Amino acid sequence: MEITLESTAELLLQHANIVVTAHIHPDGDSLGSMLALSAYLTAAGKNVRLLLDDEIPKLYGFLPGINAIEQPDSRKIKADLLVILDASDLERIGRVKDAVDAPILNIDHHVSNTKFADYLFLDSRSAATGEIILRLLKFLKADITAAIATSLYTAIATDCGFFRYANTSADTMRYCAELIDCGVKPHLISEELESKPLSSIVNLSKILETLDLFYDGKIATITVTAETMADNESTEGFINYPRIIEGVEVAIMFKAADNATCRVSMRSKRLDVSKLALSFGGGGHAKAAGCTLNGSLAEVKAKVVAAAIKELQGMKHG
Ligand code: 5GP
Ligand code: MN
Ligand code: MN
Structure with missing residues (x-):
C-alpha cells in the first residue's frame, strides 16, 4: 500500500522495536539514509537495530555510527517494523528478508520499485532516499544534529554525483544547503569519499x-x-x-x-x-x-x- 509522508511518520512513531536495513552492495545513499533515520529513531526512544547483509566498504568508515550496523545470522529477529531503505525489490536486502519477522515499510526513490512492501513511501523525483529521510525528519521536527546532517549530505551528494547528474533538482541543492547550516563540511566529506588506496x-x-x-x-x-x-x-x-x-x-x-x-x-x-x-x-x-x-x-x-x-x-x- 502506498502511503503519504505523514502516514510514514506516524507508522514510525507507533512502533517501539524497529529494524532498519537497505540494499546489498551498499552505497552512500543506502548507508547515509540508514544511519540518519536510526539516529533520529534512537533519540526518539525507539529500540533500533541496523542490519545489512553485506560488508561495509571502508570508504564509508567516516559516517557517524557506521559500526552499529550488523550482518544478519541464522537467528530470527522479532520486531514491530522492518524499514527497508533505498531498495526497489525484496531480493535487494539479501538474508535480512528471512531474518526479520515484521511488517515492512519501504522508503525508496527508484522508478523500478516493485511495490513489494506492506507500506511504501515512493518518490521517484527525489534524487536520493536521503532527500526523503530529510523531509521526514523535518516533518517530525527532529533535531538535525551534525552527525545526522553528515549522513544525509553523503546520501544525497553521492546519489546525484555531487550535483552533476540529471536527478539534481533545486530541492536537492536547498536540502544540502540546509544540511550545511546544520554543520556539514562538504569539502571534508568529498575528501573522505575521493581518497583511494x-x-x-x-x-x-x-x-x-x-x-x-x-x-x-x-x-x-x-x-x-x-x-x-x-x-x-x-x-x-x-x-x-x-x-x-x-x-x-x-x-x-x-x-x-x-x-x-x-x-x-x-x-x-x-x-x-x-x-x-x-x-x-x-x-x-x-x-x-x-x-x-x-x-x-x-x-x-x-x-x-x-x-x-x-x-x-x-x-x-x-
Ligand atoms: P550501481 O551501478 O551504482 O551499482 O547501481 C546503480 C543504480 O542501480 C543504483 O540506484 C542501484 O540501487 C540500482 N541497482 C544496481 N544493481 C541493482 C540490482 O541488481 N537490482 C536493482 N533492483 N537495482 C539495482
Ligand atoms: Mn543505493
Ligand atoms: Mn538511492
Whole structure:
C-alpha cells in the first residue's frame, strides 16, 4: 500500500522495536539514509537495530555510527517494523528478508520499485532516499544534529554525483544547503569519499585497458576480472571513465562476482537503462541502473551489449 509522508511518520512513531536495513552492495545513499533515520529513531526512544547483509566498504568508515550496523545470522529477529531503505525489490536486502519477522515499510526513490512492501513511501523525483529521510525528519521536527546532517549530505551528494547528474533538482541543492547550516563540511566529506588506496589506482589503470566500444562508439564497456580485484577493492566511480567519453550514450561495467555470476552497472545520457536492467532481473533509475547475471564475463557482456544495442536502435526509431 502506498502511503503519504505523514502516514510514514506516524507508522514510525507507533512502533517501539524497529529494524532498519537497505540494499546489498551498499552505497552512500543506502548507508547515509540508514544511519540518519536510526539516529533520529534512537533519540526518539525507539529500540533500533541496523542490519545489512553485506560488508561495509571502508570508504564509508567516516559516517557517524557506521559500526552499529550488523550482518544478519541464522537467528530470527522479532520486531514491530522492518524499514527497508533505498531498495526497489525484496531480493535487494539479501538474508535480512528471512531474518526479520515484521511488517515492512519501504522508503525508496527508484522508478523500478516493485511495490513489494506492506507500506511504501515512493518518490521517484527525489534524487536520493536521503532527500526523503530529510523531509521526514523535518516533518517530525527532529533535531538535525551534525552527525545526522553528515549522513544525509553523503546520501544525497553521492546519489546525484555531487550535483552533476540529471536527478539534481533545486530541492536537492536547498536540502544540502540546509544540511550545511546544520554543520556539514562538504569539502571534508568529498575528501573522505575521493581518497583511494594506491592499489585502487593501480587496479584502475588495468581496468581501463579493458575499454571496449560498440555501436559506433555509443556504448563503452569496462571489465573487472576476479584477478584485478583479488583484494576485494572498491570499484566505486570507475564507471565514470567510460561514461565521460565523447559520443558515449551508454556506459557499462562488468564485474566478476564469482566464477558463475557478474555484476553489471549501467549509466546513460538519454536511454532509460532501468528498463534494460529490469529485463535482466535488476533495476535502478533511468540513467543509473544495475543487475546481476549468471554466466562468465564474456557471456554476460555479449548478452547485455546486444540488448543495449537493440534499445539504442529502438530509441533512434522511436
Ligand atoms: P550501481 O551501478 O551504482 O551499482 O547501481 C546503480 C543504480 O542501480 C543504483 O540506484 C542501484 O540501487 C540500482 N541497482 C544496481 N544493481 C541493482 C540490482 O541488481 N537490482 C536493482 N533492483 N537495482 C539495482
Ligand atoms: Mn543505493
Ligand atoms: Mn538511492
